[in-house]
Amino acid sequence: MEKLSVNIINQSAFALPAYATSGSAGMDLRANITESFTLQPLERTLVPTGLFMALPEGYEAQIRPRSGLAIKQGLTCLNTPGTIDADYRGEIKVILINLSNEPQTVLPGDRIAQMVIQRVAQVEWLAVETLDTTNRGSGGFGHTGKI
Ligand SMILES: O=c1ccn([C@H]2C[C@H](O)[C@@H](COP(=O)(O)OP(=O)(O)OP(=O)(O)O)O2)c(=O)[nH]1
Numbered sequence: 001m002e003k004l005s006v007n008i009i010n011q012s013a014f015a016l017p018a019y020a021t022s023g024s025a026g027m028d029l030r031a032n033i034t035e036s037f038t039l040q041p042l043e044r045t046l047v048p049t050g051l052f053m054a055l056p057e058g059y060e061a062q063i064r065p066r067s068g069l070a071i072k073q074g075l076t077c078l079n080t081p082g083t084i085d086a087d088y089r090g091e092i093k094v095i096l097i098n099l100s101n102e103p104q105t106v107l108p109g110d111r112i113a114q115m116v117i118q119r120v121a122q123v124e125w126l127a128v129e130t131l132d133t134t135n136r137g138s139g140g141f142g143h144t145g146k147i
């Protein structure tokens with residue numbers, strides 16, 4: 001797996017995010033809060049992580065939900081996958097929403113989301129009059145598999 005060195009400032013009360021296993025795609029992010037909070041059904045909030053980083057150009061970080069939190073508590077990231085731009089120098093924050101029908105409490109240090117680092121490309125447009133033809137063409141939205 002590609003290893004990338006990334007500058008990070010950790011102003012949180014917790015250790016730096018880490019991969020839980022050698023094959024993990026994401027690192028869990030913890031709620032850097034001093035007091036617990038409760039989200040009512042459909043309530044959302046911005047949760048600080050205390051982390052600031054400088055990704056190299058050509059990379060992004062995605063903030064994704066944790067499946068355990070989603071299935072057990074209905075807590076997920078509203079804007080999933082959240083996008084951390086390579087030129088962002090602010091605090092990484094997580095937009096959590098409670099999609100369950102009961103109040104859900106988040107405690108200081110809870111693992112609320114995971115962060116995946118990915119390569120990205122920026123495009124340079126080539127404006128043309130026609131596009132190349134393909135088998136799929138304009139079929140989509142359930143087009144395949146029909147008799
Ligand atoms: O879940 C997220 C999503 C975004 N961000 C930060 C990093 C990102 O680089 C910046 C902007 O995010 P985005 O482009 O998604 O938001 P926007 O509404 O388009 O704001 P902007 O106009 O600042 O780009 O906010 C987070 O900390 N957490």
Ligand SMILES: [Mg+2]
Nearest residue numbers: 083084085088
């Ligand atoms: Mg933006």
